[in-house]
Amino acid sequence: MRNLSMQNITPTIGSVVNFDLASASSADMADIRRLLGERMVLAFPDQHLSREQHKALGKHFGTGVLHRHALALHSGSNDPDVVVVKADANSKYAVGESWHTDVSCDPNPIAVSMLYMKQVPENGGGDTLFASMYDALEGLSAPLRKMLEGLTARHNGALPWRDGYGIEPPKDQPYNVTVHPVILRHPETARPLLWVNGGFTQRIMEVSKHESDHLLDMLLNHIEREPKYQCRIRWQNNMLVMWDNLATQHIASWDYFPQTRIAERVSVVGPELAAFQS
Ligand code: SIN
Numbered sequence: 001m002r003n004l005s006m007q008n009i010t011p012t013i014g015s016v017v018n019f020d021l022a023s024a025s026s027a028d029m030a031d032i033r034r035l036l037g038e039r040m041v042l043a044f045p046d047q048h049l050s051r052e053q054h055k056a057l058g059k060h061f062g063t064g065v066l067h068r069h070a071l072a073l074h075s076g077s078n079d080p081d082v083v084v085v086k087a088d089a090n091s092k093y094a095v096g097e098s099w100h101t102d103v104s105c106d107p108n109p110i111a112v113s114m115l116y117m118k119q120v121p122e123n124g125g126g127d128t129l130f131a132s133m134y135d136a137l138e139g140l141s142a143p144l145r146k147m148l149e150g151l152t153a154r155h156n157g158a159l160p161w162r163d164g165y166g167i168e169p170p171k172d173q174p175y176n177v178t179v180h181p182v183i184l185r186h187p188e189t190a191r192p193l194l195w196v197n198g199g200f201t202q203r204i205m206e207v208s209k210h211e212s213d214h215l216l217d218m219l220l221n222h223i224e225r226e227p228k229y230q231c232r233i234r235w236q237n238n239m240l241v242m243w244d245n246l247a248t249q250h251i252a253s254w255d256y257f258p259q260t261r262i263a264e265r266v267s268v269v270g271p272e273l274a275a276f277q278s
Contacts, residue, residue, distance in 0.1 A: 006035075013132040013248070014041040014231030021047050021057060021240060029060040032242075036061075036112065037189050040244045041130045043233055047116065047240045054116055054240075054266050055081055061242075062111025062268040069103070069267070070157070070175065071167065083265040085115065089258035093165050096252035099131070099224050100199025102245050102267060105157035105176040110245040111187075111270030117235045117263045121256035128233045130243055130250045133193035135229045136222060137183065140194075148194075149278065151182040151207075153216075155200040179205060181277035186246055187270060192278040194219065197249045223249065235263075246270060 006017045015035070021044055024032070036042055049057075058066050066081040075095075076084040087094035102110045120126060137145065157175025161167045182204065184195040196204075198220045204212040223229065233241055243250065245267070 009231040012135055013130060015039040016043045019044060022049055022053055033060060036242060036244055040132055040247045041231060042242050044240045045236055047238050057114055058266050058268040062270040065269045067110050067267040067269045081266060085263045085265055087254060088260040094252060094254035097254045098198055099249050099251045101197040101249040104197055104200045105155040105178055107178045108269055108272045110267040112242055113245050113265055113267040114240055114242045115263050115265045116240045117237055119260060119262040120235050120237055121259040121261045123259060125253060125256035126235060126261040127253045128250055129230050130248045131223055131230045133247055134191050137192055137194040148182050152179045152205045153182050153196055153201050154179050154203045154205060156202045159202060160199045180273050183278040184273060185276045185278040187276055193247055
């Protein structure tokens with residue numbers, strides 16, 4: 001790849017890549033896709049992309065089809081392909097302030113998201129943490145991992161939005177509810193990963209509700225409390241961060257109230273996951 005220099009954020013996950021995305025050729029994008037497959041999170045500082053260039057990056061990932069979030073037009077965006085991620089002194093909540101994987105409630109969830117920072121909070125804060133679901137799975141003991149094989153879980157779009165923030169979806173686009181494998185084989189890398197998250201995962205289907213509640217608590221705790229599966233992005237204005245939304249989950253730290261943080265997210269739809277049970 002031309003003009004590329006990079007530094008890993010941790011040995012496990014995340015790299016900072018010094019590369020001008022506006023000048024990327026198809027060959028460069030193929031390299032970036034491979035790198036994303038290995039590192040899961042790539043941060044590109046100092047980008048100068050138009051809205052159309054930001055959207056065009058998406059066609060190099062997943063199915064190449066941009067994801068239209070049920071709430072994109074509620075987010076302050078005038079473009080259904082772009083979610084505005086904004087919190088300020090008037091906000092009652094900030095998008096993504098608990099651990100989640102973007103719209104895992106969809107039958108074909110987002111493969112890759114690309115968040116482009118427009119305004120960082122004046123006095124710092126607003127970092128985003130990402131966790132590797134490959135490493136979270138590998139960190140489980142062999143007997144537990146064996147027990148999870150073949151299990152499935154229901155992911156419900158109403159959990160974060162209706163139950164969490166009290167937001168109703170548009171009438172023509174209800175929140176999705178989908179049953180996915182608990183251990184997923186990544187469609188591109190073929191590596192197994194743990195596919196439950198605190199945002200959307202409601203119930204493990206093959207066990208009692210009581211067992212499901214405790215099992216999910218234990219798995220989510222395992223993911224969320226372990227720094228060695230995680231990296232932290234400290235944003236700068238004009239930084240674009242792309243993440244593999246199947247191999248990771250993330251949390252945005254809302255520690256900057258009442259200051260303002262504004263970013264724009266473009267995401268790409270991945271394949272249906274039913275065929276990727278590990
Ligand atoms: C998101 O959950 O997509 C937003 C992440 C962020 O604001 O850092």
